C-alpha cells in the first residue's frame with residue numbers, strides 16, 4: 001500500500017468515526033483507553049500486545065476496586081482471567097484475594113496480537129463503550145491447576161496466577177482438549193469434594209463460615225477489540241481499517257474450602 005493510499009484511508013475513517021483507532025507498525029505496544037463501566041464509572045484500561053511472544057494483555061480496575069487482568073496466549077491457545085478481589089476485613093476476610101481462571105482461547109475471541117500492536121488511538125480522551133455485547137458466559141471451574149506444572153499449558157500462567165495459589169482453576173472440557181494435545185494429567189488436581197450435581201451448596205446458601213461451598217464470581221471485560229473491520233478502497237481489495245469492540249461477562253463457579261474465603265459472591 002503506497003503512503004497516499006494510507007493517508008486517504010485514514011482520513012476517510014477519521015471522518016466516519018470520531019473515536020478512531022489508527023494502524024501503525026510495531027512489534028510491541030501499549031494502549032491506554034478510557035472505558036465506561038456498566039455502572040457509569042470510567043476506568044482506564046491498559047492493553048499491551050507483543051506480536052513476537054504472540055500475547056495480548058488487558059488490565060483495568062472495576063468500580064468495586066477489583067483489578068482484572070486478561071491474558072490471551074495465542075501460541076498455546078490459552079486465556080487467563082485473573083481477578084484481584086478486595087476483601088472486607090470487617091467480615092474477617094483478608095485484604096485481597098487472587099482468583100485465576102484458565103480456559104482454552106477460542107479462535108476469534110479477540111483480534112490477533114499482530115493487529116493489536118498496530119492499534120493507536122487518535123483521541124485518548126474519548127470514553128469508549130463497546131459496540132457489541134457478547135452476554136455472560138457461565139463457566140464451571142471445577143479442576144484446580146498445579147501452578148508449578150502450569151508451564152505445560154502456558155508459560156504465562158505462573159507469573160499471572162502466582163498470588164492465586166489455591167484458586168487456580170480450569171474446566172473439565174478444557175482438560176480433555178489439553179490431554180489430547182499431550183499435556184500431562186498430573187498438572188490437574190483433584191478436589192476434596194464432588195462439585196457437581198446436588199453435592200455442594202452455593203456459598204450464599206451456606207450458613208457456617210468454615211463450611212466448604214461453591215463460590216461464584218462475575219466479571220466483565222467492558223471493552224476489548226474483538227474483530228477487525230475491513231474497508232474497501234477504489235477498486236482495490238479490502239484492507240484493515242479499524243476494529244470492532246465487544247463487551248463480555250464471565251461468571252465463574254468454583255469450589256472454596258470455606259465460605260469465609262468466598263469474597264464478593266454476588267448471590268450472597
Ligand SMILES: *[C@@H]1O[C@H](CO)[C@@H](O)[C@H](O)[C@H]1NC(C)=O
Nearest residue numbers: 145146147148149186187189
Ligand atoms: C504440584 O506439582 C509439584 C511437582 O510435581 C508437586 O511437588 C506438588 O506437590 C504439587 N502440588 C499439589 C498441591 O499437588
